[in-house]
Amino acid sequence: MPDVSYTLAEIVGRLGGEVLGDAQTRVSQIATLSSAQAHQISFLANLKYRGQLAQSAAGAFILGRDAAGASARPRIIADNPYAYFARVSALFNPPPEAVPGVHPSAVVHPAAHIADDASIGANAVIEQGAQIGAGSIIGAGSVVGADCIIGTGCLLYANVSVYHGCMIGDRVILHSGCVIGADGFGLAPDGGRWLKIPQIGRVIIGNDVEIGANTTVDRGALDDTVIEEGVKLDNQIQVAHNVRIGAHTAIAACTGIAGSARIGAHCTIGGAAMIFGHIEIADRVNVSTNTLITRSLTQPGTYTSALPFSEHSEWLKNAVQMRHLDSMAKRIRALEKKLGELEKNQHE
Amino acid sequence: MPDVSYTLAEIVGRLGGEVLGDAQTRVSQIATLSSAQAHQISFLANLKYRGQLAQSAAGAFILGRDAAGASARPRIIADNPYAYFARVSALFNPPPEAVPGVHPSAVVHPAAHIADDASIGANAVIEQGAQIGAGSIIGAGSVVGADCIIGTGCLLYANVSVYHGCMIGDRVILHSGCVIGADGFGLAPDGGRWLKIPQIGRVIIGNDVEIGANTTVDRGALDDTVIEEGVKLDNQIQVAHNVRIGAHTAIAACTGIAGSARIGAHCTIGGAAMIFGHIEIADRVNVSTNTLITRSLTQPGTYTSALPFSEHSEWLKNAVQMRHLDSMAKRIRALEKKLGELEKNQHE
Amino acid sequence: MPDVSYTLAEIVGRLGGEVLGDAQTRVSQIATLSSAQAHQISFLANLKYRGQLAQSAAGAFILGRDAAGASARPRIIADNPYAYFARVSALFNPPPEAVPGVHPSAVVHPAAHIADDASIGANAVIEQGAQIGAGSIIGAGSVVGADCIIGTGCLLYANVSVYHGCMIGDRVILHSGCVIGADGFGLAPDGGRWLKIPQIGRVIIGNDVEIGANTTVDRGALDDTVIEEGVKLDNQIQVAHNVRIGAHTAIAACTGIAGSARIGAHCTIGGAAMIFGHIEIADRVNVSTNTLITRSLTQPGTYTSALPFSEHSEWLKNAVQMRHLDSMAKRIRALEKKLGELEKNQHE
Incomplete structure (x- = not known):
C-alpha cells in the first residue's frame, strides 16, 4: 500500500484542474464515495449520483465543471473528472517498479539479452536469443520464447507464456496466464484426417497494449497477427491467427475473433462477442455484448444481436x-x- | 489409487443410513452402475434408472428409500442417495494430504510465512509477506503474490497465479491456470486513448470455495471483489472487478460476470451465461445455459434467453x-x- | 527460421504431384500470394482467387488441376492443393526437435521415468511415477502429474498442466496454459450447501491429438473423459467430465461441452458453440458458430442457432x-x- 500524500494544491500542480475550497487539504488515497474516509479523495463521474456526495466521508472530491457547486467540501474541478480520477489514482498507486536483476532461480539462456535494469522474476525462463528491454519486469514463472523481443517498461505478470519469435512493444502489460504466439488453428482436410499447417507467422504487439489474464493471441499462419498500439484486451479473449486489431480498440472479456478478421481502430467490442473470420470492421464500430458479427461492417455505429431473456x-x-x-x-x-x-x- | 476397503456396517457407522442385506459385505471403491465390479459399491440417484440395477455387477448399492426394494443385493438406504454417494466416494478417495515442507526448488521470500505443516511444491514461488496456513498445499509452479493470505487446508494445484494482497479463506481449492487478482478492465477514455485506472482493490475469497481451471477473478478497482463462502466456480469463468457472488452459489463453465454485478446466495448459473455489470441478482435465482441477463432480477425463479437450434x-x-x-x-x-x-x- | 531450400523436382520427389515449367526452380519457404518473394513458393487453394496469381511475386506456385493453366510460372499441380501446401510447409518448417536431456532446473521425481531422448525443459516438473516417452518435449514450466503416461513424440509447450494419472498418446501437442485432468464440476446439493464429489476418473487422449492454448479437459467423475485419436481442439475450449470426443473431430475456439456429452467422429464444431450434457451427437455432424445444441443429433448435417445481428x-x-x-x-x-x-x- 502506498504511503504518500498530497495536498489538493500539489495535485493540481501536477495534473491541472482548479481547486475550490481549502487547497492545503491533504489526501493520501483515492476511494469510492461510499468507502472513502476523511483523509481520502473521491470523485463523481456522473452528475446523476451527486446526491451521494453529502453522505460520503471523503475529505475532498474530484468534480466536473457541471458539479462544481454540488458540494462545499474542498474539491478539484476537472474537465473530464473520470480521466482525472484515473490520473490521481496513478499518482497514489504507481505501477510496480523493476528491481533490476535476474533472480537466481530464473533460467536465462546465455544467448538471451537482458537490459541492465530489467527484472527477471523467480523461476522465470528466458530462452535463446530473446531480448528484454530496459525497465521491463518478467514475473515469476513466465516463459519468454526464443528470439522474442520485449520492449522497454513492459510488465509481464506471473505465469505468462510468450512463444518464440514474437515482438512486443514498449510499456506493454501482459497478465497472468495469457498466451502469446501459440499455433493458430490451421488444418487441411486430407482423406478423413486433419493435416497440421505449420504456423510460421509471429505475433506483433504495439506500444501501450494491455492484455488480460488467460487471453490467447495466436501467431499467424504465414503472415503475422498484429495488435496495434494502445489496444486493451480484457481477460479470456481469443484472438485467432492473422487477426489485426486497430489502434486504441478496447475489447471486453470472453470475446472471440476468428482468423484473419481485421478490426478497425477506436472500436469497442462488448463481452462475449464473436467475430467471424476474414471480415473487416471499420474504425469506431461498437459491437454489443454477446453479439455475433457475421459479415464486414463498413460504417461506424453500434451493432447488436443479443436475445432478450425472460422468465x-x-x-x-x-x-x-x-x-x-x-x-x-x-x-x-x-x-x-x-x-x-x-x-x-x-x-x- | 486408494487401497482401503470398508464393510457396509462400517460405512453406515461413519455416515449414517441403514443396511439391508449382508452388512459385512466389503467394498473397496465406488463406481457407476455400468462399470462397477463385485468388490465395488454403486448408487442409484434417480428411480427411473432402477432397471439398470439388475445388470450391474456391483457388490452393493446405495439407494433412496423409494428404491429400497428395487434390488435384493446388499444395500445402504439413504435419505439423499446422491449426497450419500458423494460422502462414500470421499471416504474411498480422500483429498491429497500435504507432505509438510518446502520443496528445495521452490522460492519462498524470507519475509513470507509458511505454516509448519503446509506443503510448497516444486518451483512454486511465495512472495514477500505472503502467509500460507496450516495444512495448505501449494502446487508446482504456482505463484502466490506479496502479502496474500491463504488460509488453512487449502489446495492450489499446479500453475495457479494469485496476485498480491488477495485473501483466501480455509479449505479453498484453486485449480490449475486459475488467476486470482489480475487487474480489472478499468479504462478512462481520454482524447482517443485509454487511460489505465489502477486497480487497487483485492479479491476476498471465503471458506470452502472451489474455483475451476483457467477461471479468472479480477481484483477490485477501488473496493474489493468478493466470493462468499461455499461458492463453486467451474472452469473458464470470468469474474470482473468488484463483483460479489453470494454464499453457496454454483456457476457452470464459460460464464462471464461483468463489473460490479452482485449475484445472490444459493443461485445456480448455467454454462456460458453472461451477466451484465452493475446489476443485482436476488438469492435463489437460476440462470439457464447461454442466457444473457441484462437487468436486475429481484425475484427467485429461472430465467432464459437461449435460441433453439435447427437444421x-x-x-x-x-x-x-x-x-x-x-x-x-x-x-x-x-x-x-x-x-x-x-x-x-x-x-x- | 529454417535455412533449407528445395527445387520443385525435389519437392514432387518427396510429396508427389507434377511440375509444369522449370523443375529446377529453387524455393526456400512458403508464403501467401501477397507476401511471397521470388525465392518462395505460394499456393492457390480456391480457383476464384486466380486473379491474384499475376500480381504475386512468388517464384513458383502450388495449383489444383483446375488451375494448371492459370499461370505460366513454374508450378506444382496437386489433387488437393491446400493439403499439398500443408505438406510443403511442413517440409520447410519441421516441428521443433527434442534436445535430449533434462534441464538442470527441471524437477524430476526419482520414481518418474524419462525416455533417454526426451527433452525436459527449464523449471518443468515431472512428478512421481510419471512416464515421458521417446522424443517427447516437455516445455519450460510445464507440470506433469504423478503416474501420467505421455507417449512418444509429444510436444507440451510452456506452462502446461497435466493432473495425476492422465494418459496421453503419441505425437500429441498441448499448447501453453492448457489444463488436462482438473476435477470435473461434480457437486451434490446437501442442505443448502454443495458437497464435492471426488473426481476419480482420468483423461485419456489418443494419438495425434492437438489441444490449443488455455483449453481445459476435465477428468472423469468415476469413469474417464476420452479424446479419441486425431481430434483437434482450438484454444479456450472447455471439455467437461466424462465427455467423449470421436476420432478426427475438430472443434473451434471458445466452445463448451458439458458433462457426459458424446460427440461423434469426423464432426466439426464452430467457435463458441455450447453442447448440453448427457446428449449424443452422431458422426459427421457440423455445428455452426455460436450454436447451442440442447438435444441429441442422430443424423449428419449442419445445425445452427445463431441470431443475426443488426444495427x-x-x-x-x-x-x-x-x-x-x-x-x-x-x-x-x-x-x-x-x-x-x-x-x-x-x-x-
Whole structure:
C-alpha cells in the first residue's frame, strides 16, 4: 500500500484542474464515495449520483465543471473528472517498479539479452536469443520464447507464456496466464484426417497494449497477427491467427475473433462477442455484448444481436415460435392477400 | 489409487443410513452402475434408472428409500442417495494430504510465512509477506503474490497465479491456470486513448470455495471483489472487478460476470451465461445455459434467453425473419384493424 | 527460421504431384500470394482467387488441376492443393526437435521415468511415477502429474498442466496454459450447501491429438473423459467430465461441452458453440458458430442457432417482439379463423 500524500494544491500542480475550497487539504488515497474516509479523495463521474456526495466521508472530491457547486467540501474541478480520477489514482498507486536483476532461480539462456535494469522474476525462463528491454519486469514463472523481443517498461505478470519469435512493444502489460504466439488453428482436410499447417507467422504487439489474464493471441499462419498500439484486451479473449486489431480498440472479456478478421481502430467490442473470420470492421464500430458479427461492417455505429431473456416458462412459449417465423411470415402474407380480395369484393 | 476397503456396517457407522442385506459385505471403491465390479459399491440417484440395477455387477448399492426394494443385493438406504454417494466416494478417495515442507526448488521470500505443516511444491514461488496456513498445499509452479493470505487446508494445484494482497479463506481449492487478482478492465477514455485506472482493490475469497481451471477473478478497482463462502466456480469463468457472488452459489463453465454485478446466495448459473455489470441478482435465482441477463432480477425463479437450434437450411429461413419481427407485428396489427372494419361493415 | 531450400523436382520427389515449367526452380519457404518473394513458393487453394496469381511475386506456385493453366510460372499441380501446401510447409518448417536431456532446473521425481531422448525443459516438473516417452518435449514450466503416461513424440509447450494419472498418446501437442485432468464440476446439493464429489476418473487422449492454448479437459467423475485419436481442439475450449470426443473431430475456439456429452467422429464444431450434457451427437455432424445444441443429433448435417445481428436501433425494435412471438402466433391463428368465417359468410 502506498504511503504518500498530497495536498489538493500539489495535485493540481501536477495534473491541472482548479481547486475550490481549502487547497492545503491533504489526501493520501483515492476511494469510492461510499468507502472513502476523511483523509481520502473521491470523485463523481456522473452528475446523476451527486446526491451521494453529502453522505460520503471523503475529505475532498474530484468534480466536473457541471458539479462544481454540488458540494462545499474542498474539491478539484476537472474537465473530464473520470480521466482525472484515473490520473490521481496513478499518482497514489504507481505501477510496480523493476528491481533490476535476474533472480537466481530464473533460467536465462546465455544467448538471451537482458537490459541492465530489467527484472527477471523467480523461476522465470528466458530462452535463446530473446531480448528484454530496459525497465521491463518478467514475473515469476513466465516463459519468454526464443528470439522474442520485449520492449522497454513492459510488465509481464506471473505465469505468462510468450512463444518464440514474437515482438512486443514498449510499456506493454501482459497478465497472468495469457498466451502469446501459440499455433493458430490451421488444418487441411486430407482423406478423413486433419493435416497440421505449420504456423510460421509471429505475433506483433504495439506500444501501450494491455492484455488480460488467460487471453490467447495466436501467431499467424504465414503472415503475422498484429495488435496495434494502445489496444486493451480484457481477460479470456481469443484472438485467432492473422487477426489485426486497430489502434486504441478496447475489447471486453470472453470475446472471440476468428482468423484473419481485421478490426478497425477506436472500436469497442462488448463481452462475449464473436467475430467471424476474414471480415473487416471499420474504425469506431461498437459491437454489443454477446453479439455475433457475421459479415464486414463498413460504417461506424453500434451493432447488436443479443436475445432478450425472460422468465423460463414465458421463454418456452416464445422460443417454440422461433422455429416457425418463416411460416408466420408466409401466413401473414396470405392473410394480407385474402383480406385484400375480400375488401375488393365488398367494394364491388 | 486408494487401497482401503470398508464393510457396509462400517460405512453406515461413519455416515449414517441403514443396511439391508449382508452388512459385512466389503467394498473397496465406488463406481457407476455400468462399470462397477463385485468388490465395488454403486448408487442409484434417480428411480427411473432402477432397471439398470439388475445388470450391474456391483457388490452393493446405495439407494433412496423409494428404491429400497428395487434390488435384493446388499444395500445402504439413504435419505439423499446422491449426497450419500458423494460422502462414500470421499471416504474411498480422500483429498491429497500435504507432505509438510518446502520443496528445495521452490522460492519462498524470507519475509513470507509458511505454516509448519503446509506443503510448497516444486518451483512454486511465495512472495514477500505472503502467509500460507496450516495444512495448505501449494502446487508446482504456482505463484502466490506479496502479502496474500491463504488460509488453512487449502489446495492450489499446479500453475495457479494469485496476485498480491488477495485473501483466501480455509479449505479453498484453486485449480490449475486459475488467476486470482489480475487487474480489472478499468479504462478512462481520454482524447482517443485509454487511460489505465489502477486497480487497487483485492479479491476476498471465503471458506470452502472451489474455483475451476483457467477461471479468472479480477481484483477490485477501488473496493474489493468478493466470493462468499461455499461458492463453486467451474472452469473458464470470468469474474470482473468488484463483483460479489453470494454464499453457496454454483456457476457452470464459460460464464462471464461483468463489473460490479452482485449475484445472490444459493443461485445456480448455467454454462456460458453472461451477466451484465452493475446489476443485482436476488438469492435463489437460476440462470439457464447461454442466457444473457441484462437487468436486475429481484425475484427467485429461472430465467432464459437461449435460441433453439435447427437444421441449417431451416434456420436460414427463420433467421431472416428475425430482422422483420417489428414489421410482422405491425402487419398483424394492421390486419386486425382492417378485419375489424370488414366485420363491422358486414354486420351493418 | 529454417535455412533449407528445395527445387520443385525435389519437392514432387518427396510429396508427389507434377511440375509444369522449370523443375529446377529453387524455393526456400512458403508464403501467401501477397507476401511471397521470388525465392518462395505460394499456393492457390480456391480457383476464384486466380486473379491474384499475376500480381504475386512468388517464384513458383502450388495449383489444383483446375488451375494448371492459370499461370505460366513454374508450378506444382496437386489433387488437393491446400493439403499439398500443408505438406510443403511442413517440409520447410519441421516441428521443433527434442534436445535430449533434462534441464538442470527441471524437477524430476526419482520414481518418474524419462525416455533417454526426451527433452525436459527449464523449471518443468515431472512428478512421481510419471512416464515421458521417446522424443517427447516437455516445455519450460510445464507440470506433469504423478503416474501420467505421455507417449512418444509429444510436444507440451510452456506452462502446461497435466493432473495425476492422465494418459496421453503419441505425437500429441498441448499448447501453453492448457489444463488436462482438473476435477470435473461434480457437486451434490446437501442442505443448502454443495458437497464435492471426488473426481476419480482420468483423461485419456489418443494419438495425434492437438489441444490449443488455455483449453481445459476435465477428468472423469468415476469413469474417464476420452479424446479419441486425431481430434483437434482450438484454444479456450472447455471439455467437461466424462465427455467423449470421436476420432478426427475438430472443434473451434471458445466452445463448451458439458458433462457426459458424446460427440461423434469426423464432426466439426464452430467457435463458441455450447453442447448440453448427457446428449449424443452422431458422426459427421457440423455445428455452426455460436450454436447451442440442447438435444441429441442422430443424423449428419449442419445445425445452427445463431441470431443475426443488426444495427442497434433496428435490433431494439425487433428484439422487443421476441417476447411476443407466442402472442403473435395466436393472433395470426385468430385472424385466419375470423377471415375464414368472413369468406364463408360472403359466399353464402
